[in-house]
């Protein structure tokens with residue numbers, strides 16, 4: 001038997017090596033935590049880790065997909081691009097809800113928010129350029145910036161968890177091409193007020209003039225429909241023309257596994273024609289024909305008005321916030337999103353989440369989202385899970 005030649009070690013792209021480095025805490029959680037070893041089918045789990053559904057999907061969602069899966073002509077499953085019926089529906093939804101004249105041709109359809117962020121960032125950055133993101137962040141911003149071979153620049157929020165506009169202004173350099181802002185914010189639940197957004201816009205206008213090129217605002221609006229207390233959403237894109245509005249339907253429908261989203265240009269964006277062309281080629285090239293599939297584009301018109309029960313989510317927020325406070329937890333009331341971000345009763349949030357996991361209560365350690373000493377609860381856990389988890393939270397808090 002001939003000897004096998006010695007294996008030649010794999011060599012990865014520098015960008016993937018950098019991503020592996022940056023995603024250490026997330027990788028460890030997904031591969032080494034008690035949550036990663038759980039039996040996912042065990043009905044005793046109270047799983048608050050991710051913004052994933054813990055109940056059956058809305059029946060209207062399924063009906064729509066079924067309906068549009070049946071072809072009506074030979075082109076039904078031909079290559080799809082930015083199909084006008086889907087662009088019309090997305091723009092109409094934005095116009096109706098926000099009272100702003102979004103145009104259908106300014107909607108670049110994407111298979112979710114991930115792809116929209118990649119598209120926006122890669123369209124305006126070259127290797128070595130800088131992209132600012134706000135910490136604590138959604139856990140994949142840094143990785144997405146790194147795939148563009150750009151340099152992630154982290155700016156911390158204030159103690160109030162509001163944007164620190166002065167710190168953002170100070171972080172902008174001649175190489176800054178974009179800033180990602182996420183309101184309502186994952187993981188803090190903050191919705192940034194209009195005074196802050198106007199100050200941010202002033203700072204970006206000044207910086208763009210200084211740089212002689214735009215510093216783009218990438219507004220991640222994944223949770224714009226998940227707003228509590230009858231709050232009205234004000235988009236950062238209303239205040240600054242050089243903005244990309246990045247949206248995913250994964251939150252409003254609680255269907256993150258059925259990818260659908262878009263990047264919208266606000267009406268006041270200058271020279272939209274050339275930008276539309278750049279984005280279109282980016283959709284094809286960066287994301288490997290990264291547009292939603294045929295059925296999702298057809299279904300978009302049915303899905304845009306549909307939304308999960310946000311009032312129900314708010315009731316769950318109130319139940320959990322009140323109960324956790326009564327057990328002595330320090331927890332702020334989120335204004336939107338799926339998430340609570342309480343302080344861990346012991347300093348080591350990873351050890352705390354491991355303790356909860358012994359009783360099959362699973363939450364995300366704050367360390368994974370740059371909030372060591374905290375933990376994140378997703379309110380997408382169902383009401384039974386909430387009731388089963390509360391005595392466990394109480395037991396650990398009372399030592």
Ligand SMILES: Cc1ncc(COP(=O)(O)O)c(C=O)c1O
Pocket residue numbers: 051111112113114115138182186220222248249250251256261
């Ligand atoms: C703030 C934020 N942006 C973007 C995304 C990505 O959304 P999707 O998976 O629907 O693309 C998420 C998902 O958790 C998120 O929380």
